[in-house]
Amino acid sequence: MVYLRGPAKLPRRPIPEAARPLITPYGDRNWKLVETGAKARKVNGILGGMCREHYPGLVEVSPDMFEPATQFDHYELAADAMDRSGQRYRNKAERVVRDLSDFFRIEEGKEHRAYQVAVASCNKRVTDMIHDARHQAHIWHYAKVQGRSIKKDKARQVVLTKEEYLAAIPNWCNRHPDA
Structure with missing residues (x-):
């Protein structure tokens, strides 16, 4: 059995x-911990988790033209749904960034900069998420179909058929197999 690390x-x-x-923006895509609180996780790790949780699947990029959300900009094209607390945002991108406040407090007066840093970080998280899904599909294919494991450096050199990629849908995309 091959262990595939999940998100x-x-x-x-x-x-x-x-x-x-309590956090404050630091640089273009990073954060600085100002004050500890409950068991703290890395801010960008939380943003990556929210990008996976709110993955929109196929988005309409122009009339009658749909494509998979492979960039954080695509999250702006997807309408948000009302959550359990009755909160609804304009789109999935705003949902991801605004929900950061469920886990962290932003230093007073830095809210606008924090929003900018969160969006820049999410751009990177979504790009990485799509990139890693490809490699995980290669590793899964070798483990499940060929019965052997391969390392990530070898997985980077593999190319699968469309059908083989579709057989290895990442768990964050299970609700959107069409994407």
Whole structure:
């Protein structure tokens, strides 16, 4: 049996506001911990988890033209649904970025900059998510179909057929097999 590391799960919500770590934007895509709180996870890891959780699947990029969401900009094209708390945002991109406040507090006066840094970070997270899905499909194919394991450096050199890729849909995309 081959172990395929899956994406980390998001922490349970809601985290009491007083227990949320206080963060501030640092650079173009990073964060600095100002004040610790409940068991802190990396901010970009949480953003990556939310990008997977709210993956929109196929999005309409122009009238009658759909394509898989392979960039964070595509999340802006997908309407958001109302969540359990009755909250609805304009689109999936706003949902991902605004839900960061479920896990962290942003340093006062840095909210606008934090939004910009979160969007830049999500651009990277979605690109990485799509890139990693390809390699995981290669590893899965060798493990399940050919009965042997391969390392990631070898997986980078593999090319599969469309049908073989479709047989290895990542778990975050299970709800969107058409994408």
